[in-house]
Amino acid sequence: MDQVDRILAQWRTERPDLDVGPMGTLGRMSRLFRHLREELDKVYLEYGLSQASFDVLATLRRAGEPYALSPSMLIEWTMVTSGTMTNRVDRLEAAGLVERRRNPDDRRGFLVGLTEQGRVLIDEAVTAHVANQHRLTAALTAEERQAFDVLVAKWLSAFEENEG
Amino acid sequence: MDQVDRILAQWRTERPDLDVGPMGTLGRMSRLFRHLREELDKVYLEYGLSQASFDVLATLRRAGEPYALSPSMLIEWTMVTSGTMTNRVDRLEAAGLVERRRNPDDRRGFLVGLTEQGRVLIDEAVTAHVANQHRLTAALTAEERQAFDVLVAKWLSAFEENEG
DNA sequence: CTCCTTTATCTTGATATCAAGATAAATACT
DNA sequence: AGTATTTATCTTGATATCAAGATAAAGGAG
Numbered sequence: 182m183d184q185v186d187r188i189l190a191q192w193r194t195e196r197p198d199l200d201v202g203p204m205g206t207l208g209r210m211s212r213l214f215r216h217l218r219e220e221l222d223k224v225y226l227e228y229g230l231s232q233a234s235f236d237v238l239a240t241l242r243r244a245g246e247p248y249a250l251s252p253s254m255l256i257e258w259t260m261v262t263s264g265t266m267t268n269r270v271d272r273l274e275a276a277g278l279v280e281r282r283r284n285p286d287d288r289r290g291f292l293v294g295l296t297e298q299g300r301v302l303i304d305e306a307v308t309a310h311v312a313n314q315h316r317l318t319a320a321l322t323a324e325e326r327q328a329f330d331v332l333v334a335k336w337l338s339a340f341e342e343n344e345g
Numbered sequence: 346m347d348q349v350d351r352i353l354a355q356w357r358t359e360r361p362d363l364d365v366g367p368m369g370t371l372g373r374m375s376r377l378f379r380h381l382r383e384e385l386d387k388v389y390l391e392y393g394l395s396q397a398s399f400d401v402l403a404t405l406r407r408a409g410e411p412y413a414l415s416p417s418m419l420i421e422w423t424m425v426t427s428g429t430m431t432n433r434v435d436r437l438e439a440a441g442l443v444e445r446r447r448n449p450d451d452r453r454g455f456l457v458g459l460t461e462q463g464r465v466l467i468d469e470a471v472t473a474h475v476a477n478q479h480r481l482t483a484a485l486t487a488e489e490r491q492a493f494d495v496l497v498a499k500w501l502s503a504f505e506e507n508e509g
Numbered sequence: 510c511t512c513c514t515t516t517a518t519c520t521t522g523a524t525a526t527c528a529a530g531a532t533a534a535a536t537a538c539t
Numbered sequence: 540a541g542t543a544t545t546t547a548t549c550t551t552g553a554t555a556t557c558a559a560g561a562t563a564a565a566g567g568a569g
Contacts (some may be wrong), residue, residue, distance in 0.1 A: 203482040261557090262556075288564060289564045291517095325496055326367075340376075425526080426527055428526075
């Protein structure tokens with residue numbers, strides 16, 4: 182009997198006409214997701230980062246040398262709006278973790294590149310982040326996690342099937 | 346090969362020292378969750394609501410007659426801060442969906458109650474919301490969804506085991 | 510070459526959230 | 540009763556986000 186069960190029990194009393202099975206699935210998933218995000222945030226914070234800034238730095242890092250992408254590419258990978266990305270890059274630039282490099286061939290845009298300080302930081306932070314992800318997924322056995330992956334991938338494909 | 350696979354492939358090239366298996370699990374889950382939230386928002390919007398306002402109204406509705414709770418109870422159920430709840434109640438009150446009722450026994454606080462308009466609206470919205478949840482979970486068979494529920498409940502219990 | 514459209518990014522204004530502090534009333538302690 | 544503590548809620552200030560519009564440069568049509 183967790184919090185979600187209590188919510189479902191209330192609905193069954195108040196609105197017995199509704200079949201709230203899916204609400205249990207989505208509700209528990211939502212709570213789990215919330216806990217996971219909180220735990221991930223703790224590690225980001227150890228490196229002075231947030232989910233938002235970590236995402237930008239990690240996207241640049243895993244793009245490979247020279248660790249630089251246009252704002253448009255960053256927007257595409259991180260799925261935020263242009264206004265949000267401007268703000269994120271501004272903050273990271275002020276912190277000395279990225280720099281805007283003018284593109285001589287197209288003066289509309291430029292590249293956002295990791296500084297040496299930014300590269301060192303994100304490499305350390307990613308190592309800790311991955312270790313944290315291992316810790317957080319350890320509640321399931323390897324077999325359970327694999328079964329979970331299959332189900333999530335199937336479900337996800339209902340939304341992204343045409344994008345592969 | 347979805348977007349998450351591409352991200353993992355990048356990491357395996359750039360940081361072959363990292364075991365990014367859990368990142369796949371969490372990454373796909375995160376994307377799935379994002380899609381689900383977007384789809385849920387669409388139905389909230391049909392009733393002029395957001396996730397935030399729906400949550401408050403639904404919490405009051407499922408509490409049963411007389412559909413009224415203190416801000417403290419609402420904060421507990423919805424897991425937001427007091428400042429956030431003040432803001433939410435302000436909006437809902439301005440929209441005529443809830444009203445603040447003074448508690449004669451404790452003048453520090455009061456009760457937030459559904460207006461008749463609020464009760465009618467949330468009853469309609471919940472019906473549509475539950476139908477939407479059925480639609481969104483239909484990507485999995487009943488057996489798959491049940492297996493998924495078991496795994497999520499187990500994982501969730503790692504975070505909430507002492508709260509049941 | 511000039512004008513129009515598209516692309517790339519930034520700016521503005523509105524909203525939601527949180528943390529921390531303020532306010533006010535109830536309760537407990539002496 | 541009088542003071543201190545706790546509880547309940549609101550206020551303030553900072554941050555992040557988005558949608559829509561502004562700005563500037565590139566590319567295409569004639």
